[in-house]
Amino acid sequence: MTAADWTGAIARARAYAPYLASALDRLPMLAQLLAAGDGEGALVWAKAAGIGAPNVGAALRREKQALALSLAIGDLAGGFSLLRVTSELSAFADRALDAAIAEGIRRRVPESEPAGFLALALGKHGAGELNYSSDIDPILLFDPVLLPRRERDEPGEAAQRVARAVVETLSRVTDEGYVFRVDLRLRPASEVSPLAISIDAALTHYESSALAWERAAFIRARACAGDVAAGEAFLAAIRPFVWRRSLDFGAIAEIGRLTAQIRANARGAPVVGPRFDLKKGRGGIREIEFYAQALQLIHGGRNPALRLRGTRATLDALAWVGLISSDDACLLGDSYDRLRTIEHRLQMMQDQQTHSLPRTGEAIDAVARLDGLADGQALLAELASITEAVSDRYDALVMANAPRGTGVSVPMPEQRSLPEELETLGFADAAALAARVEGWLSGGVRALRSEAARAAFASIRHDLFAALAAAPEPERALARWEQLLSNLPSAINLFNLLEARPALLALLARILSLAPPLADALARRADLLDPLIDASAFDLPGDPASLVAEFSRFERGDDYERKLDAVRRKVGEKRFMLGVQLIEGANDPIAIGQALARLAEAALVVLTDAAVEQFQTVHGRIRGSELLVLGLGRMGGGVLTYASDLDLVYLFTGDFRSESNGRRPLGATHYYNRLAQRTITALSVPTAEGALYEVDTRLRPSGEQGPPAASLDSFQRYQREQAWTWEHMALCRARPLYGSAKGRAALSRVIGEVLRTRRDPAKLRADVLDMRATMAAHKPPKGPLDIKLARGGLVDLEFIVHFVQLREGKGLNPDIGEAIRVLALPLGEAHDVLTRFLVAARLLAPDSQVPCPAACVALVHACGYGDWEDLMAGLAAARTQVATAWNEAFGETLEMK
Numbered sequence: 001m002t003a004a005d006w007t008g009a010i011a012r013a014r015a016y017a018p019y020l021a022s023a024l025d026r027l028p029m030l031a032q033l034l035a036a037g038d039g040e041g042a043l044v045w046a047k048a049a050g051i052g053a054p055n056v057g058a059a060l061r062r063e064k065q066a067l068a069l070s071l072a073i074g075d076l077a078g079g080f081s082l083l084r085v086t087s088e089l090s091a092f093a094d095r096a097l098d099a100a101i102a103e104g105i106r107r108r109v110p111e112s113e114p115a116g117f118l119a120l121a122l123g124k125h126g127a128g129e130l131n132y133s134s135d136i137d138p139i140l141l142f143d144p145v146l147l148p149r150r151e152r153d154e155p156g157e158a159a160q161r162v163a164r165a166v167v168e169t170l171s172r173v174t175d176e177g178y179v180f181r182v183d184l185r186l187r188p189a190s191e192v193s194p195l196a197i198s199i200d201a202a203l204t205h206y207e208s209s210a211l212a213w214e215r216a217a218f219i220r221a222r223a224c225a226g227d228v229a230a231g232e233a234f235l236a237a238i239r240p241f242v243w244r245r246s247l248d249f250g251a252i253a254e255i256g257r258l259t260a261q262i263r264a265n266a267r268g269a270p271v272v273g274p275r276f277d278l279k280k281g282r283g284g285i286r287e288i289e290f291y292a293q294a295l296q297l298i299h300g301g302r303n304p305a306l307r308l309r310g311t312r313a314t315l316d317a318l319a320w321v322g323l324i325s326s327d328d329a330c331l332l333g334d335s336y337d338r339l340r341t342i343e344h345r346l347q348m349m350q351d352q353q354t355h356s357l358p359r360t361g362e363a364i365d366a367v368a369r370l371d372g373l374a375d376g377q378a379l380l381a382e383l384a385s386i387t388e389a390v391s392d393r394y395d396a397l398v399m400a401n402a403p404r405g406t407g408v409s410v411p412m413p414e415q416r417s418l419p420e421e422l423e424t425l426g427f428a429d430a431a432a433l434a435a436r437v438e439g440w441l442s443g444g445v446r447a448l449r450s451e452a453a454r455a456a457f458a459s460i461r462h463d464l465f466a467a468l469a470a471a472p473e474p475e476r477a478l479a480r481w482e483q484l485l486s487n488l489p490s491a492i493n494l495f496n497l498l499e500a501r502p503a504l505l506a507l508l509a510r511i512l513s514l515a516p517p518l519a520d521a522l523a524r525r526a527d528l529l530d531p532l533i534d535a536s537a538f539d540l541p542g543d544p545a546s547l548v549a550e551f552s553r554f555e556r557g558d559d560y561e562r563k564l565d566a567v568r569r570k571v572g573e574k575r576f577m578l579g580v581q582l583i584e585g586a587n588d589p590i591a592i593g594q595a596l597a598r599l600a601e602a603a604l605v606v607l608t609d610a611a612v613e614q615f616q617t618v619h620g621r622i623r624g625s626e627l628l629v630l631g632l633g634r635m636g637g638g639v640l641t642y643a644s645d646l647d648l649v650y651l652f653t654g655d656f657r658s659e660s661n662g663r664r665p666l667g668a669t670h671y672y673n674r675l676a677q678r679t680i681t682a683l684s685v686p687t688a689e690g691a692l693y694e695v696d697t698r699l700r701p702s703g704e705q706g707p708p709a710a711s712l713d714s715f716q717r718y719q720r721e722q723a724w725t726w727e728h729m730a731l732c733r734a735r736p737l738y739g740s741a742k743g744r745a746a747l748s749r750v751i752g753e754v755l756r757t758r759r760d761p762a763k764l765r766a767d768v769l770d771m772r773a774t775m776a777a778h779k780p781p782k783g784p785l786d787i788k789l790a791r792g793g794l795v796d797l798e799f800i801v802h803f804v805q806l807r808e809g810k811g812l813n814p815d816i817g818e819a820i821r822v823l824a825l826p827l828g829e830a831h832d833v834l835t836r837f838l839v840a841a842r843l844l845a846p847d848s849q850v851p852c853p854a855a856c857v858a859l860v861h862a863c864g865y866g867d868w869e870d871l872m873a874g875l876a877a878a879r880t881q882v883a884t885a886w887n888e889a890f891g892e893t894l895e896m897k
């Protein structure tokens with residue numbers, strides 16, 4: 001790194017920047033510190049420059065002048081980075097606003113403590129990237145209850161007095177200059193609203209009538225002065241307005257339109273040269289900011305990692321999550337820093353809020369030499385190269401993502417009447433279908449009642465019906481599309497997404513044709529399509545620990561209900577993606593079943609943690625005791641289907657006679673039964689984001705009618721002394737899912753001891769056969785494809801494995817496939833064939849009946865066979881293998897159908 005040149009910086013400032021030269025003369029002690037290269041000492045001196053001033057305004061003006069000089073010289077010398085400069089200026093703006101608010105309140109009510117009034121920083125101030133000579137654009141809010149006021153003052157009147165005092169303190173020009181120009185036009189409905197707005201009125205505005213540009217403005221908003229805690233609560237409340245959960249490709253259209261307006265109305269030169277506007281010009285500062293903000297608006301609702309205020313940090317985050325290349329992030333980030341640096345040079349010269357290059361070559365030479373370049377031609381050449389590269393990338397972003405009708409040229413299909421178009425696409429009764437569509441558009445579908453929605457639908461209509469016509473089951477796909485559309489309160493985001501990513505249309509049509517559970521999920525949440533724009537949607541999710549970390553990333557201030565919603569949203573998206581992987585044959589159904597189990601385990605851990613945390617705020621903890629959750633069945637075995645319930649048993653450690661230490665103490669048994677019910681509810685109750693899992697606790701020791709939780713000691717006694725053989729068979733697939741490592745190990749020891757108990761083989765055999773006969777009588781197969789309950793199916797296979805596990809006291813692994821391997825049973829291939837089919841069929845043939853031909857093809861593909869006959873033959877061979885093993889284990893012949 002080049003050493004800082006403080007002497008050269010001062011010389012260039014005196015030669016080319018009259019404002020800085022004057023400041024050096026006015027502040028000789030500060031000039032000495034800077035000449036000595038003591039930049040940090042200069043900043044300390046500057047921040048104390050207002051001490052002893054006669055009033056707040058004078059103190060702030062003195063600090064502002066000293067700080068501006070210190071940062072300018074440090075910047076020119078290379079002693080302070082751009083980020084250091086802008087963050088110091090932004091922090092001063094925070095201090096100045098805070099002092100002005102306090103002074104404004106005390107001006108009217110002298111003895112009061114400032115409260116009930118706050119400022120939100122927007123734009124570069126909000127991002128911590130404030131310029132040398134910049135306006136600040138705060139939004140001033142107040143709480144009518146908390147704002148100090150005279151008895152005769154109405155709250156609104158008192159707030160306006162404070163707001164006017166803030167503006168006067170900061171922006172009035174005196175013989176000592178000014179602090180900041182204050183622009184309040186970004187407040188809600190600025191043309192008619194007062195300078196300060198009540199918090200409730202602002203909330204109503206952003207929840208009901210805010211404009212699209214205001215979303216972009218709030219990307220960089222932060223509470224900066226006054227009652228900061230109230231400001232942060234306000235920003236948390238309007239977060240859904242700024243960060244929409246669904247992908248919003250309409251944001252690109254808004255940004256594109258705004259860019260066109262800015263370029264058309266720019267007063268400066270259209271290309272780099274005299275009067276070129278570094279901020280608003282083509283390839284300038286604003287286009288880099290819009291580039292980052294457009295992608296934030298589209299993806300930030302789903303990915304909190306993108307919710308950053310700084311432009312450079314946002315570009316890096318976009319590259320980190322794979323939305324832009326690292327090269328583009330670096331180029332745009334470096335370009336942004338350089339353009340901002342040159343912008344600062346322009347503003348240092350006369351302390352003017354300017355972004356345009358001077359009109360004359362001589363003046364451009366001065367800017368270049370202040371920056372350390374040889375002359376103006378070198379500066380212009382550098383700027384031309386930067387702006388060309390930026391505009392190329394910005395235009396590519398807008399062109400690639402803008403829906404039709406936004407001013408971007410996109411080819412449209414040949415215009416025909418709707419019946420002609422549908423007939424050309426191959427629909428049998430095109431006239432009837434056209435009439436249905438006209439019914440949608442004439443008010444029959446709520447999501448199409450606005451002009452904007454109908455325009456967005458028109459942009460995708462041809463491609464949509466082409467995809468539906470080419471679907472495996474066009475009529476089925478069309479009916480489910482109509483259902484999806486009818487269930488949506490608004491579909492503009494969906495239409496924009498499908499237009500921006502037309503490849504999704506074919507996938508959507510296949511989903512609607514083939515997988516009723518996925519179609520039903522889409523009808524409830526169309527934004528489930530959003531993750532499919534990324535190739536990573538076809539990757540399997542990670543291990544439970546990484547999923548727990550992902551699901552635990554809650555928003556700041558999220559309460560218990562929001563946490564439930566957040567987990568449901570994340571799990572729902574991943575389950576949907578796994579379903580799509582299955583119908584597309586992207587991964588082995590067994591691997592998908594294992595992934596579904598990992599999702600369920602992570603959701604259980606995160607939601608149980610949330611329920612425990614909330615419960616403890618009221619009832620406290622029980623010392624030396626903890627909750628344990630045991631998974632059984634498919635959950636214990638680690639392979640779920642798309643429709644699986646969670647078979648769970650709730651236990652607790654410690655002395656059942658203990659009592660909790662909260663403000664409402666409970667005895668241990670009551671405590672853990674209440675807590676278990678709370679955690680079951682957390683997993684199963686539908687919220688605004690829908691349902692998550694059905695929880696089945698019927699395998700608990702007390703049975704279906706008993707309390708949900710039992711002590712570990714009583715569980716151990718019950719399993720040793722009272723449990724039936726079928727309950728021990730269930731324990732063969734038991735797996736501790738929740739609790740400390742010590743608690744889970746203790747539970748595993750108990751289960752191991754029970755399963756290794758010596759047994760009478762004849763009695764064991766008789767119990768197993770009796771149980772299977774009872775099940776066969778009361779739970780026959782639901783259809784020809786019920787590979788679970790059909791004789792020779794998965795239930796019979798599992799009974800064989802559990803029988804051998806209990807008889808031998810070994811191979812006690814809850815993973816059936818691994819247990820088969822350890823026990824050396826000739827069932828490995830049958831297990832994989834039947835499990836693979838079960839996972840796929842639960843999605844493609846959920847009623848166990850032979851599905852439509854296209855779904856049959858998808859089943860064949862998912863299970864790795866050539867055609868339907870091959871698949872049926874493979875299932876028959878697997879069932880025969882199970883029947884042979886059954887005969888060897890029990891000496892009984894299965895009656896196969």
